[in-house]
Amino acid sequence: MAFTTPGIDFIAQKALFPALLNYGVLYLSLYLSRLSIPQWGLILAAVLPIPGCTFVGMAYRKWRHQQQAEKLGARLAPVIDSRSIGNYKFLIKLNEAWKRGYPGDGLWGYTEEVGTIFNCNVVFEDSIYTLEPEHVKRVLATDFDNFPKGERHIEALSGFLGSGVFSSDGDMWRFHRTMARPFFSRNRVTDLELFDRHIQSAISLMRQRMSAGYAIDFQDLMQRITVDSASEFLFGTSVDSLHITVENLPQPYDHPDYHSSVEAFSLHPSNRISEAFLRAQMVAAQRDKAGWVWPLLEIFGDRAKKEMKLVNEFIDPIVETAVRRNAEKVKSNVGEQAKKKDIRDDESFLDHLASQTSDKTIVRDQALNLLLAGRDTIAATSTFLFYSLSQHPEVSTRLRQEVIDKVGPAKRPTYEDIKGMKYLRAVINGTQVFYGAIMLHTSEDLWGPDAKEFDPDRWIDDRKQRYIDNPFMFMPFNAGPRICLGQQLAYNELSLIVVRFIQAFSSFALDEAALPPEARVPTEWSHFNGHGRKGKERFRPKVLLTMSSEGGMWLKAKSIEDN
Known part of the structure; x- marks a missing residue:
């Protein structure tokens, strides 16, 4: 009913x-x-x-x-007991940490108290946390069938992701997985021209902002690159969020037009979809965190409905066109033949999916799932990577030297160039450890006493063997049957972004004054001396379904042309 x-x-x-x-x-x-x-x-x-x-x-x-x-x-597993009905005091504490704290706040203390595996049992439902790679291996790989996503998790995400690959189990998950796999073949993920066009547009906007003397929200810029690239790669049609003037980008807090620009930014057509996508993601994350009782928080309305209406207004016409185009091909017998063949070179992922099912909802759900994967994860990693370079100029200098030696000052790198850049891969891997969305990636028991340090060399020197021997301690792309199909695509796009921005700019600096006050690092963080980087961080990481920076990541950069 x-x-x-x-x-x-x-x-x-x-x-x-x-x-x-x-x-x-x-x-x-x-x-x-x-x-x-x-x-x-x-x-x-x-x-x-x-x-x-x-x-x-x-x-x-x-x-x-x-x-x-x-x-x-x-x-x-030992149960965390806050001596309250349904452990609600623990849930309140955890919710406050999610809103205002650092990733892992509210949980790290329990690893010292009860060990590396514990049960939070929130609202009378078991919720097991583990930092043991062997446990993770069992869940994700060797005993995969006994650890599905589960009804509660799927219900929490379905308002945003529908029945897509990230919010389904069983036959539906296998269907989505099978349909997506051939689209990430080597010849597709190594074609860098598509990504380079969008990166060059972003570099142009950044140069214009730098010439005006103000910082740019690098996170917003990375999200524009990735959403434009992902939408064109998947749908054959770009969102074109980079086709704007520099005045339509977010303004820093220290800009005289900041307050008037906030409303104008949200109303601009190129931003409305991205903003709605982000808000829907926030709702999905909050539902998932609230456990099985999340509907009680939405008695007076579905909080995802309005946001998804905006998102669907963009994607539904594209889906309908793909389904209609395939129906026309089927009439001429071309579509039936296409089902038996690999994806054609001129075929988008959406066209391929439409050739396998005429159910528009299934097509849309899978498209949105892959758009999330293609936009947020790559944007987050590239954002944190350049933040790390701004804090570690010695790493930036060394990386620049490798770029110049292997590629040159202006040439677009090839797939083979990227494969040969070992320090570039180490910097990317180091960033993913550095800001891993799971506590496993920052455990000192696994990574050593320097786990909280940005140290790309850990992926080059003798320590590398330790991680190779235990792959379940480093999982930026998940593991087992659900391992990310777009792993190589992500590495290639990330590498191209880094190379192109290193070629265009000689240095990067964080501008904390550009952050709105409510998004700045709290003063009390500087006195923190516990797990992770909370005591030395200069921005506020925020965990939703993926990780981001609260209030943006405001950077200044010196153009190579100014040297």
Whole structure:
């Protein structure tokens, strides 16, 4: 049955329907037995068993897990207990850390208290955290079938990602995976001309902003490169978010037009889709973090609906065109032949998907899933990479020398050039460890006492063997059957971005004054001496479905042309 909001639907399924069923059974029983009780008593008798049965079910599940563990000679993961109903105090603490803290805040302390695996059990639902590579290997690879995404996770993400590859299990996941795999063949992911066009547009905008003397939101610029590249690569049609004037870019906080530019930025056509995409992602992340009771936070409305309407207004016409074009080919028997062949060189991913199914929703969902993967992950890594270069000029100098030696000051690198640039790959890998979205990537037990340091050499010297021997301690592209199909594409695009910006600019510097005050690093962070980089960080990492920088990443750069 369809209801108006996720919250009303949730209450109806969990409470209203069971209560009505209980009421009907009780009423019929009383009628047949010719007994009578007050109406209020009948209603109370219908409602009270619901929470009781819920708690009995939870207690039984806990007992069953304990029995199964004993049979296996194992023990259950220790439970974090905040001495509150449903562990709600822990959830509040964790939510505050997500909003205002540093990634890992609210969790690192428990690794010292109870070990590297623990159960948060939020709102009566087990939530297991582990920092052990062997556990991760079991979940992602060797026992993959026993660890699906699960109904709760899929429901939380489906309002944003539909039934795409990141929010599905079983046959639907295998379908999406099978359809996408041939599109990431070597000849496609090594064709760098498409990406280079968008990168050059971004460099032009950055040069204009630098000539005006103000910082640029490098994160926004990277997101424009990746969304334009990904949309053209996947759909055959670019979003063209880079086809704007420099005045339409976000303005730094120290710019006199900052306040008036904020509203103008959100209203500009090239920004509306990206902003809606980001807000929908925030809703999906908040739903996932809230656990199985997330619909109760949306009793008065579906928070993703408005944002997805804007996103779908962009992508639906493209999907409909692809489906219609394939239908026309099928009529001429060309489409049926295409299903039996590999993807043609002139065929976009959307065209290929439309040739396999005429279901527009499935086509759209998969397209959005891959757009998220192609936009946010690469944009985040390149943003943090150049932030790291701004803080470590010695790394920037060494990287520049490799670029000049291997490629030259202006030439576009080839795939073979990129393969031969070992320090470039080390810088990329180091950035992904440095800002890994999971605690595993910053564990000192695994990475050593310098885990919080930006040290590309760890991927070149003798330490490299340690990571090669234990691949499940470094997983920027996931692992096992769900490993990222676009891994090589991501490395190639990242490498091209780095090379082109290194060729265009001689130095990069962080401009903290350009950040809005609410996004700046809190003063108390400088006194922090615990896990991770919180004590020395100059920006605020924010974790949604992917990682980003709160308020943007504002950099200044010196153009090579000015040297």
